[in-house]
Each structure stands twice: as structure tokens, then as C-alpha cells.
């Protein structure tokens with residue numbers, strides 16, 4: 086019998102690519118998503134369509150529902166025997182959390198609590214869940230290591246992700262749930278999120294508007310290609326932390342946290358330069374597009390951080406993996422997909 090995974094946020098950017106990879110590899114996958122309209126749900130439908138194409142053997146079951154619905158989550162765990170749970174559903178985005186804090190509490194705290202409770206009552210082999218590089222807040226020491234203190238979030242989004250790590254640790258200790266939290270660093274790629282900078286830049290330039298470059302362009306981001314994230318998640322899934330007995334005779338927390346990032350931060354202006362070039366080369370924007378006339382340098386926004394930079398040595402040490410994709414190659418894949426999705430200017 087094939088192994089069964091429960092993937093939440095399956096119509097989301099990372100969840101759809103992960104689910105597609107899992108069904109191709111022979112997993113049964115139950116995917117949950119409420120297909121909310123935080124960003125264009127059309128793109129979520131497109132991802133579900135891609136997923137159905139990948140699912141030649143009919144191994145993917147989609148459940149349209151809410152993580153905050155405790156009865157639904159309990160029922161899904163009772164009806165299926167999940168070997169691995171990958172919790173990716175969340176209210177994402179830093180800026181949106183300033184205007185809509187409740188959405189973060191519902192999905193990221195109540196929703197994740199429901200998953201933990203279900204794992205407590207229906208034991209699973211491994212709970213893998215998405216945290217975020219945003220837990221590092223304004224950390225000035227780079228690269229960011231899992232050993233660094235992360236007690237100073239600068240957004241509610243970051244605070245909920247850090248809370249998820251704490252709740253997972255406590256549940257792991259109390260109920261011997263093998264659990265791994267993954268701090269993803271700015272994920273990009275085809276079918277990506279339209280609320281993220283690279284996608285918004287493409288939309289704005291295509292519409293002839295002016296892109297805003299925050300912190301006067303003096304920002305560095307560790308951009309990570311979606312396939313590299315999926316590879317990292319798949320490797321982590323296969324390697325649950327061991328439940329061990331502690332000195333007090335009780336089990337220790339089988340919980341750990343990894344960074345997954347490119348570990349090669351890029352200056353925002355260099356990033357924009359590469360994006361512009363591939364958008365022209367892939368036919369999204371015309372030759373000779375006057376980029377200088379379509380950009381504005383603006384100050385830092387609340388909730389933003391000047392740098393993200395992943396130390397991925399723990400992931401490399403334990404799982405022999407580090408992300409590989411070059412920024413230009415990843416952005417080209419995005420631009421090719423984008424041209425088909427939105428069309429040329």
C-alpha cells in the first residue's frame with residue numbers, strides 16, 4: 086500500500102508543486118485548501134489543474150475546506166491514516182498582516198493548533214510544517230542560523246510563525262510527535278504568488294506602471310526557487326527526528342527546525358535587473374523597454390527587513406542537500422510561464 090500524505094495549502098504555490106511531486110512518486114495525497122481570495126484564486130485553480138495533470142493514477146484527493154474548522158480536520162485524520170502531514174496552509178504575507186491581523190490568528194494559530202491536536206489523537210510518522218525566514222526579524226547577524234535567538238518579530242505574520250514553532254515543540258515533547266519546522270526564504274517560480282515582489286514587478290511593468298523599490302534598493306534577499314524548496318521538503322519528510330528518552334525518563338521533544346534558502350542573497354536592484362532582462366528575452370516586455378522611466382526608489386515599509394540570508398549548513402549536514410538553482414534560471418522559468426499566463430505586453 087502506498088504511503089499517504091496530508092498536504093494543507095495544496096492549491097497554494099509550494100503545496101501544489103509538492104503535491105504534484107508526491108503523486109508522481111507514488112504517494113497517496115489528501116490536499117486541503119480553502120482557495121481563499123487573498124490573491125487571485127484563478128491562479129490556485131490553475132495550480133490544481135496542473136496537479137490533476139500530474140496525477141495520472143488518481144492518487145490526489147482534494148478537499149476544499151478550512152484549517153480552522155476543527156471538526157473537519159479531526160474527521161480527515163480519523164478517516165485517513167496519514168503517514169506524513171505537511172502543513173503549508175497559512176495566511177502569508179507581511180504587509181497584509183498589518184491590515185488584516187485576524188486572518189493570521191485563524192489560519193496560522195487556530196489552524197495549526199487543529200493540526201497538532203489531530204496529530205496527538207491520530208499519531209503520524211512525521212509532521213512537517215512551514216515556518217518562515219521572517220522569524221529572524223531584524224536580525225543583524227548574517228547568515229541567519231537556526232541557533233540565533235528569534236524573539237523579536239517585526240510583524241504579526243512572523244510572530245505567528247514563531248508561535249507555530251513553539252506549539253510544535255510543546256506538542257512534540259508532550260505527545261511524542263516527530264515534527265520538523267522549515268523556515269523558507271523568499272520562494273519564487275512559475276505559478277508563484279502574485280502578492281510577491283517579483284510577480285508584482287512583472288505585472289506593473291507589463292501594464293506600463295512604475296515599480297516601487299523599497300529601502301531605496303538597499304535590500305538583500307535570499308531568493309529560493311520553488312523546486313529547491315520542494316526537494317528540501319521531500320528529503321525532510323523522509324527523515325523524521327527520533328523520539329528519544331530523556332534523562333528524566335520522559336521522551337524528549339522530537340522537534341527540529343531547518344532553514345531552507347539559497348544562502349546567496351542578492352541585492353534588490355540586481356534582482357530587478359535580472360528580472361527585467363529575462364522578461365524582455367522571454368517576450369513578456371518589448372525590446373528597448375525604458376526601465377529607468379518605470380522605477381521609483383522608496384523608503385522602507387513597516388514589517389520589512391533589510392536582509393534575509395540563510396545559513397543552510399544544518400540541512401546540508403543532516404540531509405546532504407542545499408538549493409541549487411541559479412537566480413537567472415529560476416526567473417527565466419517564471420517569465421516563460423508568465424508569458425503564457427498573462428500574455429505579452
Ligand SMILES: NC(=O)c1ccc[n+]([C@@H]2O[C@H](COP(=O)([O-])OP(=O)(O)OC[C@H]3O[C@@H](n4cnc5c(N)ncnc54)[C@H](O)[C@@H]3O)[C@@H](O)[C@H]2O)c1
Pocket residue numbers: 093094095096097098099100117118119120121129150151152153172173174175176177178191192196215216217218219268269270271272273278
Ligand atoms: N512563498 C514564500 O516565499 C514563503 C516564505 C516563507 C514561508 N512561507 C510559508 O510557506 C507556506 C506556503 O506558502 P505559499 O507561498 O505556497 O503560500 P500560498 O498562499 O500560495 O499557499 C497557502 C495556501 O493555503 C491556503 N489557506 C490559507 N489559509 C487557509 C485555511 N485557513 N484553510 C485552508 N487553506 C488555507 C490558501 O488558499 C493558499 O492556497 C505558508 O505557510 C507560508 O507562510 C512561504
